[in-house]
Ligand SMILES: Nc1nc(=O)c2c([nH]1)NC[C@@H]1CN(c3ccc(C(=O)N[C@@H](CCC(=O)O)C(=O)O)cc3)C=[N+]21
């Protein structure tokens with residue numbers, strides 16, 4: 561293997577440690593404990609894995625963790641009134657509603673109901689607009705985690721050619737905004753992009769966020785490129801069981817890339833660490849206190 565492995569799991573542990581130190585200081589010096597509420601409606605395997613690791617990590621960092629598990633049949637009105645309650649709860653600084661929500665609930669309406677100051681996912685249109693205009697906002701956790709790893713590996717990203725594959729509101733678009741803010745030349749590629757391999761071959765930085773197992777292969781990658789794999793695809797193993805793979809064919813691409821994140825152990829753990837970081841940031845802002853350094857965009 562030629563590529564350097566970017567160890568997201570180890571990096572996430574160090575981020576969580578820094579978050580934990582900031583939390584102890586908030587508790588000791590100001591008597592304030594950051595609190596995170598996670599709302600899960602119905603049963604979704606991907607979301608449940610996330611909720612479990614997230615609750616554990618929140619408590620380990622010394623924060624208050626509240627989980628609201630609602631029945632699949634919960635009405636939109638009941639969900640909105642829970643959000644209203646959490647918006648007004650002074651012990652809660654971050655609110656995350658797990659996506660997707662069941663079909664009878666309008667996700668956009670739900671996201672719009674969250675107080676933007678407590679929107680630790682950064683999905684509220686007010687935060688989207690602030691990020692898009694380069695103002696202080698809550699930044700979506702997955703792109704923030706990717707940015708932290710890229711800054712750590714490269715130092716400055718200025719002038720680099722970045723190609724983001726995928727145009728979702730939760731990863732692709734905010735990722736592109738963050739890379740642009742760090743002065744990359746940014747392309748957002750997607751399923752309709754003509755000559756996708758050719759476009760990706762221009763990149764110094766590739767962020768793959770499409771949800772197609774092993775789609776990116778070595779022939780798409782310019783030698784020395786940094787490859788960030790956001791994909792979390794559960795596929796059937798030969799002989800039974802499942803395993804997680806990314807959007808990048810890791811074994812193939814690591815022969816030519818300069819650096820690469822694995823799945824699991826790459827972006828996923830960083831997403832959780834950034835959720836904790838965002839909760840501390842939201843708590844500091846709510847109380848007019850200094851924000852933790854190096855944990856925001
Ligand atoms: N409002 C909202 N915000 C989210 O950020 C959100 C969401 N809804 N719905 C579900 C997805 C999924 N998600 C993951 C985060 C971390 C791992 C993670 O830590 N994965 C481990 C592996 C876990 C395993 O082994 O299954 C890894 O990649 O190493 C996975 C999945 C956040 N999501």
Ligand SMILES: [Mg+2]
Pocket residue numbers: 726727728750751770
């Ligand atoms: Mg797409």
